[in-house]
Amino acid sequence: MTESKGDWQAALLERLGERVSLQPGDLNAHAHDEGTPYTCTPGAVVFAASEADVLATLAVAREFGVPLTPWGAGTSLEGAVLPMPGAISLDLGGLDTVGEVDPVGFTVAVGPGVRRVALNRRLRPHGLFFPVDPGADASLGGMASTNASGTTTVRYGGMRENVAALRVALTDGRVLTLGSAARKSSSGYALKHLFIGSEGTLGVITALTLRLHPLPPATASVQLAFPDVGAAVLASVTVRGLGVTPERLEFVDAATVRAVNRHRDRHDPEAPTLWAEVAGRDGADVEAQLALLREAAELHGGQVVGEARTPEAQSALWAARHGVYDALRAAWPGHATRIGDVCVPLPALGDTVALALHLLEGADLTAPLVGHIGDGNLHLLMHAPPQDSGTWARIDHVLHDLAAHAIAVGGTCTGEHGVGLRKRPYLRAEHGEALDVMRDVKALLDPLGLLNPGKVVGDPDALVEWRNDVPARP
Amino acid sequence: MTESKGDWQAALLERLGERVSLQPGDLNAHAHDEGTPYTCTPGAVVFAASEADVLATLAVAREFGVPLTPWGAGTSLEGAVLPMPGAISLDLGGLDTVGEVDPVGFTVAVGPGVRRVALNRRLRPHGLFFPVDPGADASLGGMASTNASGTTTVRYGGMRENVAALRVALTDGRVLTLGSAARKSSSGYALKHLFIGSEGTLGVITALTLRLHPLPPATASVQLAFPDVGAAVLASVTVRGLGVTPERLEFVDAATVRAVNRHRDRHDPEAPTLWAEVAGRDGADVEAQLALLREAAELHGGQVVGEARTPEAQSALWAARHGVYDALRAAWPGHATRIGDVCVPLPALGDTVALALHLLEGADLTAPLVGHIGDGNLHLLMHAPPQDSGTWARIDHVLHDLAAHAIAVGGTCTGEHGVGLRKRPYLRAEHGEALDVMRDVKALLDPLGLLNPGKVVGDPDALVEWRNDVPARP
Numbered sequence: 001m002t003e004s005k006g007d008w009q010a011a012l013l014e015r016l017g018e019r020v021s022l023q024p025g026d027l028n029a030h031a032h033d034e035g036t037p038y039t040c041t042p043g044a045v046v047f048a049a050s051e052a053d054v055l056a057t058l059a060v061a062r063e064f065g066v067p068l069t070p071w072g073a074g075t076s077l078e079g080a081v082l083p084m085p086g087a088i089s090l091d092l093g094g095l096d097t098v099g100e101v102d103p104v105g106f107t108v109a110v111g112p113g114v115r116r117v118a119l120n121r122r123l124r125p126h127g128l129f130f131p132v133d134p135g136a137d138a139s140l141g142g143m144a145s146t147n148a149s150g151t152t153t154v155r156y157g158g159m160r161e162n163v164a165a166l167r168v169a170l171t172d173g174r175v176l177t178l179g180s181a182a183r184k185s186s187s188g189y190a191l192k193h194l195f196i197g198s199e200g201t202l203g204v205i206t207a208l209t210l211r212l213h214p215l216p217p218a219t220a221s222v223q224l225a226f227p228d229v230g231a232a233v234l235a236s237v238t239v240r241g242l243g244v245t246p247e248r249l250e251f252v253d254a255a256t257v258r259a260v261n262r263h264r265d266r267h268d269p270e271a272p273t274l275w276a277e278v279a280g281r282d283g284a285d286v287e288a289q290l291a292l293l294r295e296a297a298e299l300h301g302g303q304v305v306g307e308a309r310t311p312e313a314q315s316a317l318w319a320a321r322h323g324v325y326d327a328l329r330a331a332w333p334g335h336a337t338r339i340g341d342v343c344v345p346l347p348a349l350g351d352t353v354a355l356a357l358h359l360l361e362g363a364d365l366t367a368p369l370v371g372h373i374g375d376g377n378l379h380l381l382m383h384a385p386p387q388d389s390g391t392w393a394r395i396d397h398v399l400h401d402l403a404a405h406a407i408a409v410g411g412t413c414t415g416e417h418g419v420g421l422r423k424r425p426y427l428r429a430e431h432g433e434a435l436d437v438m439r440d441v442k443a444l445l446d447p448l449g450l451l452n453p454g455k456v457v458g459d460p461d462a463l464v465e466w467r468n469d470v471p472a473r474p
Numbered sequence: 475m476t477e478s479k480g481d482w483q484a485a486l487l488e489r490l491g492e493r494v495s496l497q498p499g500d501l502n503a504h505a506h507d508e509g510t511p512y513t514c515t516p517g518a519v520v521f522a523a524s525e526a527d528v529l530a531t532l533a534v535a536r537e538f539g540v541p542l543t544p545w546g547a548g549t550s551l552e553g554a555v556l557p558m559p560g561a562i563s564l565d566l567g568g569l570d571t572v573g574e575v576d577p578v579g580f581t582v583a584v585g586p587g588v589r590r591v592a593l594n595r596r597l598r599p600h601g602l603f604f605p606v607d608p609g610a611d612a613s614l615g616g617m618a619s620t621n622a623s624g625t626t627t628v629r630y631g632g633m634r635e636n637v638a639a640l641r642v643a644l645t646d647g648r649v650l651t652l653g654s655a656a657r658k659s660s661s662g663y664a665l666k667h668l669f670i671g672s673e674g675t676l677g678v679i680t681a682l683t684l685r686l687h688p689l690p691p692a693t694a695s696v697q698l699a700f701p702d703v704g705a706a707v708l709a710s711v712t713v714r715g716l717g718v719t720p721e722r723l724e725f726v727d728a729a730t731v732r733a734v735n736r737h738r739d740r741h742d743p744e745a746p747t748l749w750a751e752v753a754g755r756d757g758a759d760v761e762a763q764l765a766l767l768r769e770a771a772e773l774h775g776g777q778v779v780g781e782a783r784t785p786e787a788q789s790a791l792w793a794a795r796h797g798v799y800d801a802l803r804a805a806w807p808g809h810a811t812r813i814g815d816v817c818v819p820l821p822a823l824g825d826t827v828a829l830a831l832h833l834l835e836g837a838d839l840t841a842p843l844v845g846h847i848g849d850g851n852l853h854l855l856m857h858a859p860p861q862d863s864g865t866w867a868r869i870d871h872v873l874h875d876l877a878a879h880a881i882a883v884g885g886t887c888t889g890e891h892g893v894g895l896r897k898r899p900y901l902r903a904e905h906g907e908a909l910d911v912m913r914d915v916k917a918l919l920d921p922l923g924l925l926n927p928g929k930v931v932g933d934p935d936a937l938v939e940w941r942n943d944v945p946a947r948p
Binding site for chain 1: 900
């Protein structure tokens with residue numbers, strides 16, 4: 001890390017004018033993400049509105065040795081968008097153009113600041129949609145940067161499978177175009193994939209070409225209760241063997257159903273529960289898939305809680321799944337949350353859920369457990385009063401044990417939230433010597449160490465000067 | 475490139491014993507691939523049977539400065555497996571173990587030498603298959619190295635989407651494990667993807683974990699004739715909008731149908747022709763998909779040539795598509811072939827086919843044109859007597875113009891065959907400054923330049939000492 005030298009703020013103001021803000025309101029708005037308790041206030045925010053603005057900002061960072069952290073929508077959960085205190089937050093929200101939809105190739109070019117929900121509103125009249133759904137209304141650039149995924153990944157893949165091309169600005173001022181709108185290629189090294197999931201540590205994404213998908217002509221949903229999570233996994237495997245790949249396949253544990261029942265005055269069976277949405281050509285097609293889902297569930301001891309065909313009925317059916325977070329807020333008002341995010345090979349999912357529940361019990365904690373069961377991706381919604389440091393220590397312990405377990409069974413410490421600051425301690429165990437190669441790649445592409453310093457492959461114990469600036473949990 | 479110093483062959487023999495062959499028969503068997511006219515005879519072949527053998531070979535290469543080229547099944551088409559003359563060919567065919575099939579996570583671990591057809595024979599009793607089908611009975615390691623794809627990519631993706639994890643040996647002796655059997659991850663940089671498609675220039679793949687898919691319960695096929703290729707593209711787009719994603723979607727041009735008719739005594743309409751295979755839960759499901767395919771075809775001026783439900787009938791229907799190469803061999807006995815391989819965004823496919831036919835006509839050439847139409851991937855099966863240098867010059871010219879066109883319309887110079895030696899001249903136009911970053915990555919991972927030197931990102935005009943060894947076309 002080079003030391004900042006000279007008046008970089010003046011240089012930013014001179015070159016980028018009104019795009020630069022030193023106002024406390026703007027600085028504070030870029031000092032937090034949605035998932036970590038840290039406050040990291042930048043010294044300047046650049047509201048970039050063009051690739052030229054990005055390059056001008058990178059030039060100042062390079063010339064003055066100022067660290068720079070890209071900012072999309074601020075919805076990161078592990079600290080990926082937190083700037084170095086006093087340094088530059090590069091807000092890409094203004095790069096929000098949506099290009100013409102290609103109705104033949106099913107692609108669209110977007111700026112990194114375009115939000116997911118707005119994009120899908122624009123796509124709907126074309127009969128198309130962008131499937132990756134991480135829950136939050138994140139920016140597409142941010143989603144690519146964390147290789148985001150979510151409820152529909154079981155069917156459509158995550159960002160990695162749905163980003164056709166990227167434009168990326170490097171710290172040295174080069175702008176690379178990676179990938180293309182062609183559906184495949186065997187030409188050269190897959191640099192595009194290196195930048196997807198790199199959390200702004202290798203370059204700044206200035207444009208994306210996305211793959212789109214046709215809106216399904218018909219959908220239906222079913223809610224199924226199982227004796228245990230292993231049975232739910234096997235039912236999902238059986239149904240795939242029968243030729244059904246659901247659009248979504250979501251799981252919650254029994255205690256969470258109980259909490260949602262209480263909160264919403266529902267009376268669902270308080271058992272491990274699976275929601276599946278299927279899509280098809282027409283009503284008969286989805287009906288046939290529902291029948292196979294029922295058959296597969298019954299084969300593994302499951303029972304139907306409810307089925308829904310209309311959009312309204314499906315919303316109602318899914319409300320119990322989508323109501324988990326609200327139920328948590330209602331049951332424990334004033335609590336802060338921290339969401340665990342491990343992903344394991346499917347055969348290990350049942351035991352991983354069992355371990356999670358065991359760890360919670362041992363630590364005298366309760367936390368809703370939700371999973372993208374088709375992907376083996378598990379979330380624990382940990383919660384405690386923000387200043388209850390004893391409980392937070394127990395929470396950290398549970399999440400640590402769970403991440404270590406996920407790696408030990410051949411999985412990953414983060415299925416979709418990214419590494420940011422808090423998953424760094426697990427990269428050595430997960431990647432072994434490959435971590436050294438990742439660090440070499442970082443040094444190759446960002447030799448001055450200016451891009452989102454310390455995140456992802458950074459030393460988990462380094463960044464002392466930055467850590468000194470971090471207040472204790474509020 | 476370092477100069478070889480000392481008696482590396484003796485060192486190989488000493489350390490690897492009977493794994494090493496200096497026999498002319500073995501050397502000659504590793505001097506050709508299936509697609510290029512070059513002869514590059516290695517100085518030694520190592521028949522590795524374990525990762526330890528690979529590491530021992532890499533150690534000799536490193537210590538003595540001897541170039542090394544991994545060899546899978548020798549089915550490459552652009553020279554990727556050709557060794558440096560006089561150097562090491564590392565034959566991985568002996569790393570052919572197939573691990574236990576995971577019937578829940580749908581994965582299997584295999585050695586890089588396992589062949590595609592043998593693997594699928596092993597998987598069939600499990601009700602699973604590995605979908606990537608490049609035509610040739612290639613090795614899985616070779617397929618990963620070229621990011622191979624093929625007829626089923628429209629539905630299942632290519633190698634990139636179906637390799638869950640890799641073990642890769644680097645020249646410095648480190649062995650990296652990249653990726654995992656978990657279905658997704660946001661942990662660290664995607665090094666796995668860097669090695670997929672790198673054609674053995676960055677490391678040697680010693681093991682792969684593959685994603686498997688359930689064998690479809692039912693399939694059916696249809697053959698459709700269209701007024702032009704643009705109409706066929708639009709029909710394929712329409713049918714996707716109706717909720718049908720075929721397993722395969724293959725195209726041939728009118729002249730090729732004519733040639734196959736003549737060769738097989740068939741009477742198919744001599745028009746641009748599409749074959750589609752659909753898969754479903756049962757007969758009713760595939761019947762409904764066939765109906766939508768017919769509807770979409772008719773909407774765009776297409777007509778049904780034939781339909782097939784049973785495996786036998788489907789084989790017969792597809793025979794005309796699969797008979798293209800045989801028809802070529804029959805029509806022009808003794809000709810050698812060179813297969814063009816460009817991939818363009820779908821909206822550009824119609825014009826690209828038109829350009830290809832125009833270029834052929836202008837050069838007074840005939841060549842079957844086949845395409846993976848769902849991917850925008852086009853092959854021209856060029857052919858001429860091996861020693862007819864005038865015709866080969868015209869062929870090279872046509873393929874050059876076609877590759878340049880593909881890049882100009884936002885596509886790629888190789889959809890699935892890889893770069894090898896012959897697509898190197900296009901990488902600058904296709905990737906711009908990203909090619910420099912690719913070369914930096916090559917230097918980072920193979921600092922001595924020993925791994926498959928000159929391939930992919932190498933200087934297209936370099937390797938003079940190697941080129942001097944290449945005889946003229948036989």
